[in-house]
Amino acid sequence: GESVGLHLPTLSVQEGDNSIINCAYSNSASDYFIWYKQESGKGPQFIIDIRSNMDKRQGQRVTVLLNKTVKHLSLQIAATQPGDSAVYFCAESSSGTYKYIFGTGTRLKVLA
Amino acid sequence: DAGITQSPRHKVTETGTPVTLRCHQTENHRYMYWYRQDPGHGLRLIHYSYGVKDTDKGEVSDGYSVSRSKTEDFLLTLESATSSQTSVYFCAIRETSGLDTQYFGPGTRLTVL
Numbered sequence: 304g305e306s307v308g309l310h311l312p313t314l315s316v317q318e319g320d321n322s323i324i325n326c327a328y329s330n331s332a333s334d335y336f337i338w339y340k341q342e343s344g345k346g347p348q349f350i351i352d353i354r355s356n357m358d359k360r361q362g363q364r365v366t367v368l369l370n371k372t373v374k375h376l377s378l379q380i381a382a383t384q385p386g387d388s389a390v391y392f393c394a395e396s397s398s399g400t401y402k403y404i405f406g407t408g409t410r411l412k413v414l415a
Numbered sequence: 416d417a418g419i420t421q422s423p424r425h426k427v428t429e430t431g432t433p434v435t436l437r438c439h440q441t442e443n444h445r446y447m448y449w450y451r452q453d454p455g456h457g458l459r460l461i462h463y464s465y466g467v468k469d470t471d472k473g474e475v476s477d478g479y480s481v482s483r484s485k486t487e488d489f490l491l492t493l494e495s496a497t498s499s500q501t502s503v504y505f506c507a508i509r510e511t512s513g514l515d516t517q518y519f520g521p522g523t524r525l526t527v528l
Contacts (some may be wrong), residue, residue, distance in 0.1 A: 335514065335515055337516060337517065339519075344522075345521060345522070346505055346519035346520050346521045346522050347458070347505070347519045348519075349516060349517075349518060352514055352516055354514070392457065392458075394458075394517070396515055398515075401446060401463065401465060401509065401515075402460060402463070402473075403458075403460075403517055404457070405457035405458040405459075406457050407455065407456060407457045408457070
């Protein structure tokens with residue numbers, strides 16, 4: 304719940320603006336990446352994923368960009384809405400390991 | 416929600432008591448995971464299972480044990496709870512039909528006094 308977000312960086316955006324949330328991943332061998340959204344008191348919810356053979360993938364109002372050169376992942380949310388307010392975090396995995404490494408997350412606050 | 420339920424959803428217990436958390440899935444996934452989530456940390460893997468009776472340790476397994484006697488159930492046991500195990504615990508499954516996506520349950524908030 305709320306206690307999870309106590310030490311998180313916060314991004315505040317105006318309703319209707321676009322949001323960009325960034326994530327630096329750690330393992331050069333990682334080839335699969337996921338973005339999750341977590342609302343207070345709930346479990347992480349899958350948003351979008353991308354494999355390392357892609358640089359960009361689009362979903363409904365969301366786009367994930369992958370820069371393997373600098374090991375950076377970003378999540379773009381178009382026309383941010385109040386319901387987008389949550390903690391967002393990325394996860395990385397490499398084929399055959401069956402394990403995932405999770406970032407600590409960014410809190411997105413949508414201002415009316 | 417990938418058909419994942421966790422029970423109980425909330426529990427308060429005392430130091431030294433045993434606690435068992437249950438994760439139940441309805442979609443016959445082979446891989447199941449237990450994580451804990453604490454302020455300042457990303458999700459940390461406690462144990463995972465890759466089949467019935469097949470389990471392995473994660474990065475924070477000390478003080479925890481698991482069992483998987485059926486595909487649908489993955490149990491996490493704290494043999495003797497400590498205050499440092501106060502946390503929110505999430506169960507997850509890994510889909511293997513396409514990408515390796517993980518889906519999470521709703522979580523169990525455990526408080527050890």
